[in-house]
Amino acid sequence: MHLWQATLPICLLVSAALPVAATSAWGFADATVAVQPKGAGINGGFKEQFDSKKPLSKPIAFTDVDSLRVILTAKEGSSSKRPHQAFLLLKDERNGLDVSYPFTVKENGKARLELTQKELPIQFLSLADPIDARVVIGSFGESKAYDSSVFKLKIQRDANIPLPTAVTSRYGKLPEIHHIFKDSPSNPPIVITLAFTAAVAATLPVLGFMWLFLGANLGHLPTAIKSAPLPHAIFLGSLFSFEGLFFLYYTSWNLFQLLPAAALVGVVAFVSGSRALGEVQGRRLAGLR
Amino acid sequence: MRWCLALLLCGFLAAVNALSSSGSRLLVVLDESTDQSAYSTLWSDLKGRGYDVSFESPKSDKLSLFKHGARAYDHLLIIPPKSKGLGPNLTPKNILDFLNKDGNILLALSGKAATSSAISSLLLEVDIQLSNDRSSVVVDHFNYDTVSSAEKHDVLLLQRPGPLRPDVKAFFNGEGVVALPRVAPQTLGSESNLVSPILRAPATAYAYNPKEEMPAPEDIEATGSQLNIVSAMQARNSARFTVLGSAEALEDQWFSASVQAPGGKKTTTVNREFAKQLTAWAFKETGVLKVEKIEHYLATDGEVAPENLNPKIYRIKNETVFNIEVSEYNYDKWVPFEVPGNDELQLEFTMLSPFHRLALKPVGRTETSTIYSTKFTTPDQHGIFSFRINYKRPFFTNIEEKHEVTVRHFAHDEYPRSWDISAGWVWIAGLWSVIGGFLAFVLVWLYSAPATEKLKKTQ
Numbered sequence: 007m008h009l010w011q012a013t014l015p016i017c018l019l020v021s022a023a024l025p026v027a028a029t030s031a032w033g034f035a036d037a038t039v040a041v042q043p044k045g046a047g048i049n050g051g052f053k054e055q056f057d058s059k060k061p062l063s064k065p066i067a068f069t070d071v072d073s074l075r076v077i078l079t080a081k082e083g084s085s086s087k088r089p090h091q092a093f094l095l096l097k098d099e100r101n102g103l104d105v106s107y108p109f110t111v112k113e114n115g116k117a118r119l120e121l122t123q124k125e126l127p128i129q130f131l132s133l134a135d136p137i138d139a140r141v142v143i144g145s146f147g148e149s150k151a152y153d154s155s156v157f158k159l160k161i162q163r164d165a166n167i168p169l170p171t172a173v174t175s176r177y178g179k180l181p182e183i184h185h186i187f188k189d190s191p192s193n194p195p196i197v198i199t200l201a202f203t204a205a206v207a208a209t210l211p212v213l214g215f216m217w218l219f220l221g222a223n224l225g226h227l228p229t230a231i232k233s234a235p236l237p238h239a240i241f242l243g244s245l246f247s248f249e250g251l252f253f254l255y256y257t258s259w260n261l262f263q264l265l266p267a268a269a270l271v272g273v274v275a276f277v278s279g280s281r282a283l284g285e286v287q288g289r290r291l292a293g294l295r
Numbered sequence: 296m297r298w299c300l301a302l303l304l305c306g307f308l309a310a311v312n313a314l315s316s317s318g319s320r321l322l323v324v325l326d327e328s329t330d331q332s333a334y335s336t337l338w339s340d341l342k343g344r345g346y347d348v349s350f351e352s353p354k355s356d357k358l359s360l361f362k363h364g365a366r367a368y369d370h371l372l373i374i375p376p377k378s379k380g381l382g383p384n385l386t387p388k389n390i391l392d393f394l395n396k397d398g399n400i401l402l403a404l405s406g407k408a409a410t411s412s413a414i415s416s417l418l419l420e421v422d423i424q425l426s427n428d429r430s431s432v433v434v435d436h437f438n439y440d441t442v443s444s445a446e447k448h449d450v451l452l453l454q455r456p457g458p459l460r461p462d463v464k465a466f467f468n469g470e471g472v473v474a475l476p477r478v479a480p481q482t483l484g485s486e487s488n489l490v491s492p493i494l495r496a497p498a499t500a501y502a503y504n505p506k507e508e509m510p511a512p513e514d515i516e517a518t519g520s521q522l523n524i525v526s527a528m529q530a531r532n533s534a535r536f537t538v539l540g541s542a543e544a545l546e547d548q549w550f551s552a553s554v555q556a557p558g559g560k561k562t563t564t565v566n567r568e569f570a571k572q573l574t575a576w577a578f579k580e581t582g583v584l585k586v587e588k589i590e591h592y593l594a595t596d597g598e599v600a601p602e603n604l605n606p607k608i609y610r611i612k613n614e615t616v617f618n619i620e621v622s623e624y625n626y627d628k629w630v631p632f633e634v635p636g637n638d639e640l641q642l643e644f645t646m647l648s649p650f651h652r653l654a655l656k657p658v659g660r661t662e663t664s665t666i667y668s669t670k671f672t673t674p675d676q677h678g679i680f681s682f683r684i685n686y687k688r689p690f691f692t693n694i695e696e697k698h699e700v701t702v703r704h705f706a707h708d709e710y711p712r713s714w715d716i717s718a719g720w721v722w723i724a725g726l727w728s729v730i731g732g733f734l735a736f737v738l739v740w741l742y743s744a745p746a747t748e749k750l751k752k753t754q
Binding site for chain 1: 445462486499503509512518519521557612637641651653674717721724728737742746
């Protein structure tokens, strides 16, 4: 009794819903999908039946030597009939790609489609995920059209054959470019520089000691100062200031500052030098050197 | 003073006529037999947005797109005539000349009758193709209006389109469905980057010639999203050519029709809003960019003196700042331009090829513009460089800016001094020890007494 009470409303509900569903919807029956490698016999390759309610669970491998064959019978309600639209729709949701292949349909609803990888758009060939293959059957009038996923197609390619590419230019942002600068000039290790600098600087004291060892002296300085004090002081001073001028030119002066100063010091050195060297000649003539 | 007044007057006029950024003269080419009042809401909407709408029949002798060699109109809207062709005054060449002179065109097609071959060849010029028989209609057994086309399924009900790509701004999006009766589909050439789809057919749609009973599989040229219902071509001069597959969609009866998709609820169409978005874009009320100001200068702390702005010459390895202000026109005013999500405004520093290509980042905004800026070091290569902005995107007018500057190498006194270079210390030490040795030698030569004792010993 309770069971009857419970089932009655359900029956009513179903009977209310049925007419809507039964205003005849498009669908199909006796569907098979076959993948046959080129040259394989009638029974070679893969073949499986599918129905309109549930898609095949496993993806179908589809290589570049295979041909895919889908056969089905289109039905409006329960009668076989030729629809206006019977497509195999390949769809990749992630990239928004879709392409349809129309079935060759006979008057009795028997539909057949053959497909090879050559017919696929090249954008599909590089997809890593399986493609959703849907059957779309529809026609004019009241009947509800059918569109549902029936199997998944996994595109496999020979890795040795390069993918055809379609480079089309589209306006968009371009990759960033950052200029690669040349390496700035580098110095040798500071230790080596210091060692060689020390070696070069050491030549001056070595020279001094050698001269002293060979008997160099300043023994005639008092005599020279006594006989010609001014020329000697000025001559030496001008020589030292020449070096000073060069130092200034090296650090901060420019050529136009150096030249007049050097000319002035040069004249002074010439005049005082001739006097000072005259004194030196006097010493030589006196047999002192 | 007079100049100021003129500017004020211009501003005042612009405020009064809130309208397209490129003029208000709109010519509607409409067959006499076509009822003009069928589109009355569209005309009143366009007039309300400030257009001077004038109507001409394609057969009229007075119809001319040019006057004294200049454009007589700023925009052109063509409703397909029932008769063949557009007449002698609207040849494809005339229409392309109009486009080349910065005129904008909105061409409506209709799947009711075969499209004329003149229009087909015009569309081929802009890389938009019609179907081979030029009389295809798009049908979709999943997205049709059950009220008006329960049998024929040729009134498509579609959502308004979102962005074309993640990095492209959506100009036509929004809620609600658009009814598109008897669409003549277009396919786009894949080679051109000037054409872009505005509204594509759903994946389950296909096109067929209604005169034929059953389409043979080999007659089906394009399906699904390869079929375009609305497409656009923006030429290199930023003039716009828009193709609407269904002229009927602009009619009053579809502006607020009550429609119902199979298995859906009854809704009212949003054709009126979509027509507004479409005509606004086609006639340059939206998606128009303008560069307000460009500044570049040496990077410094604090304010840059005006005389140091935009120098003609830079040195290699200079820290340089580049600023650009960009505005976007939005229906009736200039607003700050925002770069769409994944996109970037890029600066190139170029001599023959770009040495730097850098993203410009927004750093501030004024009332009408956004300031984009970047900072970079000029390359270690002297020559004539240019700052280049080449911003071309679907649905935006092009920005092409080129500002030339000289990049010189280091001057003689800009290199580091020799004592800063540790490798030079050996040579400096050598130099000064020679100088020291010379001075010591002069002293010894002048004042050394002969080493007499030692000489005697050796003798």
